[in-house]
Amino acid sequence: MNIEPKNALRPGGGLLLVDVQKDFCPGGRLAIDNGDAVVPVLNQWIEAALARGIPVYASRDWHPRGHPSFADQGGKWPPHCLADSDGARFHPGLRLPESAVIITKGVRFDQDQNSVFDQTGFAARLRRDGVTSLWVGGLALDVCVLATVLDALREGFAVKLIRDGTRPVSEARGRDALRRMQEAGAEII
Numbered sequence: 001m002n003i004e005p006k007n008a009l010r011p012g013g014g015l016l017l018v019d020v021q022k023d024f025c026p027g028g029r030l031a032i033d034n035g036d037a038v039v040p041v042l043n044q045w046i047e048a049a050l051a052r053g054i055p056v057y058a059s060r061d062w063h064p065r066g067h068p069s070f071a072d073q074g075g076k077w078p079p080h081c082l083a084d085s086d087g088a089r090f091h092p093g094l095r096l097p098e099s100a101v102i103i104t105k106g107v108r109f110d111q112d113q114n115s116v117f118d119q120t121g122f123a124a125r126l127r128r129d130g131v132t133s134l135w136v137g138g139l140a141l142d143v144c145v146l147a148t149v150l151d152a153l154r155e156g157f158a159v160k161l162i163r164d165g166t167r168p169v170s171e172a173r174g175r176d177a178l179r180r181m182q183e184a185g186a187e188i189i
């Protein structure tokens with residue numbers, strides 16, 4: 001399904017862009033195949049959100065050196081998105097407005113935070129902003145987007161996943177992630 005952003009966003013909605021960072025795009029330290037293909041798609045959603053007064057949220061992975069998710073610490077990923085590094089920057093093509101609310105995660109020394117909701121206070125912020133539905137895109141479908149969507153549903157938010165605005169690390173796990181999100185109540189658009 002391919003839904004026009006301007007026809008989809010509704011009052012009470014929020015647009016959440018998960019980890020659209022250089023390290024997750026081709027040339028980055030944890031590059032996802034065609035990760036940067038989400039950028040033009042999400043830019044259309046940003047434009048539509050701004051035109052309708054819908055708040056835009058953008059999360060970023062922001063790790064200290066020696067983060068527990070890194071392979072040299074027994075984790076499963078190569079070092080990536082080191083705080084303040086070039087690779088941790090948002091993709092330069094992403095047209096994030098100044099009004100975008102940035103959520104920083106992955107900063108803990110004792111555990112990873114794949115979900116944007118994991119100990120960030122994000123649910124409280126959304127409620128304060130009057131958001132009841134989230135449109136979600138970003139990277140990676142089978143890791144941080146999946147964990148975020150499942151948490152959003154648990155917190156009582158309606159979720160619409162922007163299918164062409166996300167890419168998986170693994171195609172097979174990406175398909176599984178879509179199934180799990182749908183089973184949990186997300187709408188795939």
Ligand SMILES: [Zn+2]
Pocket residue numbers: 061063069080081106
């Ligand atoms: Zn990470």
